[in-house]
Amino acid sequence: xxxxxxxxxxxxxxxxxxxxxxxxxxxxxxxxxxxxxxxxxxxxxxxxxxxxxxxxxxxxxxxxxxxxxxxxxxxxxxxxxxxxxxxxxxxxxxxxxxxxxx
Amino acid sequence: xxxxxxxxxxxxxxxxxxxxxxxxxxxxxxxxxxxxxxxxxxxxxxxxxxxxxxxxxxxxxxxxxxxxxxxxxxxxxxxxxxxxxxxxxxxxxxxxxxxxxxxxxxxxxxxxxxxxxxxxxxxxxxxxxxxxxxxxxxxxxxxxxxxxxxxxxxxxxxxxxxxxxxxxxxxxxxxxxxxxxxxxxxxxxxxxxxxxxxxxxxxxxxxxxxxxxxxxxxxxxxxxxxxxxxxxxxxxxxxxxxxxxxxxxxxxxxxxxxxxxx
Numbered sequence: 211x212x213x214x215x216x217x218x219x220x221x222x223x224x225x226x227x228x229x230x231x232x233x234x235x236x237x238x239x240x241x242x243x244x245x246x247x248x249x250x251x252x253x254x255x256x257x258x259x260x261x262x263x264x265x266x267x268x269x270x271x272x273x274x275x276x277x278x279x280x281x282x283x284x285x286x287x288x289x290x291x292x293x294x295x296x297x298x299x300x301x302x303x304x305x306x307x308x309x310x311x312x
Numbered sequence: 313x314x315x316x317x318x319x320x321x322x323x324x325x326x327x328x329x330x331x332x333x334x335x336x337x338x339x340x341x342x343x344x345x346x347x348x349x350x351x352x353x354x355x356x357x358x359x360x361x362x363x364x365x366x367x368x369x370x371x372x373x374x375x376x377x378x379x380x381x382x383x384x385x386x387x388x389x390x391x392x393x394x395x396x397x398x399x400x401x402x403x404x405x406x407x408x409x410x411x412x413x414x415x416x417x418x419x420x421x422x423x424x425x426x427x428x429x430x431x432x433x434x435x436x437x438x439x440x441x442x443x444x445x446x447x448x449x450x451x452x453x454x455x456x457x458x459x460x461x462x463x464x465x466x467x468x469x470x471x472x473x474x475x476x477x478x479x480x481x482x483x484x485x486x487x488x489x490x491x492x493x494x495x496x497x498x499x500x501x502x503x504x505x506x507x508x509x510x511x512x513x514x515x516x517x518x519x520x521x522x523x524x525x526x527x528x529x530x531x532x533x534x535x536x537x538x539x540x541x542x543x544x545x546x547x548x549x550x551x552x553x554x555x556x557x558x559x560x561x562x563x564x565x566x567x568x569x570x571x572x573x574x
Contacts, residue, residue, distance in 0.1 A: 216404045227392050267390075275388025282362060283405040283453070284377035 221296035231263035332513030345503030381454025527558035
């Protein structure tokens with residue numbers, strides 16, 4: 211369980227230090243504040259923003275270096291699982307923050 | 313008794329870059345050097361071995377892939393991560409337990425001269441430091457096999473000495489096997505066996521001594537040594553002939569001549 215938690219922490223850190231994630235997540239936060247649309251739709255938007263940012267980090271940053279390392283270590287499944295958990299946790303945090311702001 | 317097999321390669325090729333068929337076995341504690349000129353297919357061979365590109369033939373791993381450390385010719389580092397994070401992330405992906413405050417991480421940082429830079433972002437490191445970090449990550453994750461693709465030439469003498477010290481000690485204890493690609497004849501001779509390739513084809517694979525036996529002893533004549541005689545202003549030309557051991561470059565030339573290749 212500990213290695214999985216460490217990988218989750220790695221994904222969270224990759225996301226919160228990603229400029230792209232902030233570029234995508236902040237507008238979603240602002241729109242959610244201004245438009246009172248369905249709550250779960252916004253949650254999905256946060257998840258999508260995170261997924262795009264993490265995908266770009268893994269596949270494109272440093273010439274796909276991180277993807278190469280994941281593939282090399284044979285850690286595709288565990289990384290996907292930990293990335294999923296990290297995405298849900300971060301999106302939930304943003305969702306709660308945006309709800310509190312309204 | 314022979315050491316356990318780590319990797320078996322049978323009839324490996326990856327056209328159009330790797331046209332020949334490569335077959336060899338790597339055992340625990342082995343150091344295999346892949347030697348050839350630039351563009352001969354060394355990196356392609358290593359990438360095919362690591363299953364990072366499509367290939368034909370058989371590559372059988374007898375160890376878990378997570379126990380293999382790979383140092384790429386172009387360091388694949390996350391620019392915004394710190395040096396410490398980069399090493400920890402690599403270790404985590406390979407399932408290696410490294411604590412940021414543990415002795416192993418400090419040992420690695422000291423060994424590769426990265427201790428003063430541990431909190432620095434990767435993009436702020438010099439090229440040499442990035443090379444050392446790539447090697448450090450590979451060393452941290454290589455518990456059974458280390459694959460180094462052309463990074464040795466990019467290291468300074470001191471870092472290379474550190475690398476060989478660590479590799480020699482771990483190979484002697486049969487903890488680790490190493491495959492490294494190089495275009496330096498001197499570096500290739502550090503291996504127990506050398507695989508010589510040319511234009512994507514294997515020319516020979518053997519111990520450095522046996523390969524050297526294929527090439528003739530080299531003689532170099534120095535003609536321009538001039539000595540001033542004590543009396544008078546006469547100058548005399550002295551011829552000096554040096555005999556030197558054949559290098560891997562000489563072996564490569566001999567093999568190319570035998571095969572009738574340019």
